[in-house]
Amino acid sequence: MDRAADAAFLERIADFCDRYTPLVALDPPDGLILDITGCAHLLNGEDRLHADIKKRLAALGITVRASIAGTPEAAKALARFGRERIVPAGGEPDAVAPLPAAALDLAPQTVQALSRAGLKTVGALAERPRPPLAARFGADLVARLAGVLGERDLRITPRRPMPPTMAERSFAEPIGLEADMLEALRSLASHVCGSLETRGEGGRSFEAAFFRTDGRVFRIGIETVEPQRDPAVLIRLFRERLGALPDPLDPGFGFDFIRLAVIASEPAAMPQTSLDGSEAAEQEVSDLIDRLIARFGRDAVRRFVAVDSHIPELAARTVPALGAAEDGTPWIPPEAQSRPIHLFDPPQPIETLAEVPDGPPLRFRWRRAMHDIARAEGPERIAAEWWRADGLTRDYYRVEDGAGRRYWVFREGLYGLEAERPRWFLHGIFP
Template identity: 45%
Template sequence: MALTDARALFQNLEVATAAPAEDQRLLGQLADWCHRYSPLVAFDPPHGIVLDVTGCDHLFGGLEAMLRDVVTRLRKYGFAVKAAISGNAAAARALARFSRGGVFSDVGDDSILRLPLVALEIEETSLVGLKRAGLRELGDVAALPRAALTARFGEAVVNRLDALFGRAARPVSPLRMVPVSTAQRRMAEPLIAMEAVEMLLRQLGDELFSSLEERGEGAREIEAAFFRVDGQVRRIAVQAGRPLVETAPFFRLIGERLSALSEPLDAGYGFDAVQLAALRVERVVHRQTSLDVRRETASGIGALVDRLSARLGPARVQRSLAVDSHIPERAFSMMPAIHQTADEALARPRFASDGYRTVGDPPARPIRLFQPPQRIEAVAGLPDGPPMQFRWRRVLHEVALAEGPERIAPEWWRDNLDARARDYYRIEDNAGRRFWIFREGLYGRDHAPQWFLHGLFA
């Protein structure tokens, strides 16, 4: 009703401004909290949460004990909650909203048949039509022929009945990635001391890696979830560049991650549940590496990358990745170093020019590139002679040695009509400094070719 009418009826009416965004944020926090019961948690609009608890009830002493634990905890936090467990999500939603709730093992029992017509959650016009026909409960509608229902009220009523009675599947789309394997502990008394939390993490790590070992897999990403007594959930993820198969390296990485947190892990009134989940795994192939120096070196570098990524963040520790392009500034891209595989760690990026150079030759590409290339003034012979001298940053350099040109054509398929061919030269001046210089444009064909310094050799 209108607010003025409500105030006329209730003189001491308490009014609060609606905040849908805050409601949704709080619902998201509750959904995150519900992961202590099942990894498959999803929203059930407008104000519900649905869990797929298949195979999880034995961890809580059965379905009745699980439901009782959920309701009791949420009510302690100050929420008014109704909950039901049934054979499918649609039936559980209807029983939770339009009955007293509880555990209903059979979706075809009398509890669903006795639900009011509003449990169909169909359009108002169809609902009014069913009531005018003298129908009061779902059992009355379910007893009617399907063809007559479809012809009179459309397919929405029939589809809804199929969902309620489990004849049509309604899969749960989880909010978070479903872990491959998990290890969890629920404590009778909350853990407050961090020493006890670390000991528990070691025990959970042993359980998690034991289950992964049976599958012949190692963990590339592990998430630790800490459930506090007050309902707050803290998640800390650890990634590794190589599959982790033991607790010791994982514990070193989680220690680095915890020590680098901007907001330290706070137990508050204590953690009543801790969970380790392997989110990404990889098949582990055991190899003898004691005689392979390259693999031993790659293993040491991989461990260093894992520790740096755990402390600084994966996005801050990057490596170059070769890209199939002749344009130097596009010939590589950067990606988190922790995402590389074991084979990529041993591979050496190759360029087209490698096949024309032998051991001991100077490098074809400089170590340092300028982006964008820096404009210079150069004096060179026409049409394709190397520069004899050039001025860079107000300093004049006399060329002693020059090699080139190496012509690189523009990538015409990128629809860049202004791009011109480049002639690259490797230059050494009188002081022994080496530069990588190119001329953009060709004399006699392009208008006003220009010279640029693109890189410096070590």
């Protein structure tokens, strides 16, 4: 038995069931719980929905036992231990009465104890007064009994959080062309954007889910720098994203259901055009960044942030442009050109020849080439941060070789104090 494969398969079926409701929970090893509150009418009633699930999954070669009831526990008990049925509202006590006590999903010892006491069915348990039951068999039994009888209604914990806004569409005939898919997305996007606008919000993260007829689901996500509610922009981003997928969406026999969900949204003011068009320009730039992120991934598009540190490689770093905080540490321009334009991280080891052990080098070898130093300035001593035990003091020199190339080299460790034979590194290159 391959538990991992079984779990993966269950996940795939759960993906498939996402088409009926966004609230799908796993009931391992072989069950799924769907919260269809408010969804049944989309398929013209619970019995149609029930039949549709059974028909579609049967077409995929999966045998299903499915029941619909007012609470997840009741539906589960019926599906696993009784006949498949659709319980009308309030009919749970009658429906579950003939089920064996094991349907309460209890520990085997408890079931055995109940059986010894002559309580073999749920109906028998339901007739008993609850407090003695709780005292004898534990509060858990009573809670489960209440769930199965429809007296206590706990919501399921869905696999995916419920998106605040979404739109979906199913197709009588599956579609497979990218143009058609984008066209379908466009109509969903205008729907979603309309409701975002009504709420005065813009989406920061969107997800399109494409449901293939054979049950596979492809999810394509995009993220934006600014809250976005322009359908045209969304479609352009999705087109970029689809174009940049490492393995393109395989339509197979086509997609018959598409859903567009807003995963995260933020308040966004009404668009207002100013006279000098500066907002328009900003908007254009953030649209460009969104497109680049959609195509190259969020880690490929970066911005510089200043960090309050005197260790050179820590003083500046790049972060993904998406979600980069605007108000970080301000950039303090360094003293005229005391910092290189290219920085090696980690620093590159070099071999040096120096006149005196704690002076600048006379020449150094880097990448198998020898560089004679014509001019040097330094040292600029940068001590390790004292709260880190392992750092060594660095003495930085700006040096220029005979050809006019300027390098930033440092000696790691104070000669004779921190290191017997300090090592040299090349850290950067000046223009």
